Amino acid sequence: MAGQAVSHPFFARVYPHINAFAEAHGSVEHRQEMLAGVHGRVVEIGAGMGSNFVHYPPEVEQIVAVEPEPRLRALAEQAAAKAVVPVEVRAGRAEALPAHGTFDAAVFSLVLCTVPDVPAALAEARRVLKPGGELRFYEHVRSENPRFFRMQRIINPLWGLAGGGCSVTRDTEQAIREAGYTVEEIRRFVFRINGRAGPASPSIIGTARPSTC
Known part of the structure; x- marks a missing residue:
């Protein structure tokens, strides 16, 4: 898939350590919460090193995992081999997903913070979902606290x-919401370590x- 690679060698090297630290302090439970009740065919967009794969419930028939960073994608392929549900890891970007209306x-798990074109990525997710399909998300976001948000900026x-x-x-x-979704459930929290x-x-x-309207 020409033009789909995104290379971040430094980040790809350090991210496994960052992720292991976060998982030791609660992010495993966050991933499990996000994926509870998911079923059927799933597209995971920006799958990173495949940290979610072991947390998918057995009702999932197949995961198509899209990841543009080659080093992280190689780690995702290793994680896919250990998953209890079938996982196909593909090169690709959030703004250009495979198939149409099939998932x-x-x-989206800790990835919309990095996507260059968020509206395009969310529009692509809508395009590949079946009628009645759902979007699951776990993301870090801007703070609702003005002082904390100033620090973030x-x-x-x-x-x-x-x-x-x-x-x-x-x-x-x-x-x-602006991409044409209705948010059915959401939990806002501060992930303190x-x-x-x-x-x-x-x-x-x-x-x-x-x-639908």
Whole structure:
């Protein structure tokens, strides 16, 4: 798939360590919460190193996992081999997904912070969902606290350089609504590690469906 690669070698090297630390402090439970009740065919967009694969329930028939970063994709392929549900890992970007109207669920997990064109990615997810399909999301977002948000805005340029383009200032819930989804469930929380909140701590987990009107 020409033109689909995105190379972030530094981030790809350090992310497994960041992820392991987060999982040791609660992100495993967040992933499980996001995926509870998912079934049928699933497209996971920006699958990273495949950290979600072991948390999909057995009612899932197949996962098509799309990841543009080659080093992370190689790790996702290793994770796919250990998953209890069938996983197909593909090169690709959120703005250009495979197939049309063939998935029961689309999953965004800690990826909309890095996608260059969020509206296009959410529109693509709508396009590949079956009628009645659902969007599952777990993302860190801009803080609702004005003082904390000011700190996020100050640190965001450096954060993006170190974090593979990650932004800590996006209002992802609003972006989902503006992309034509109805948010059915959402939980907002601050993911504190050892009692401390960092720039990426404000988070949301939820479910949305394409609006019918």
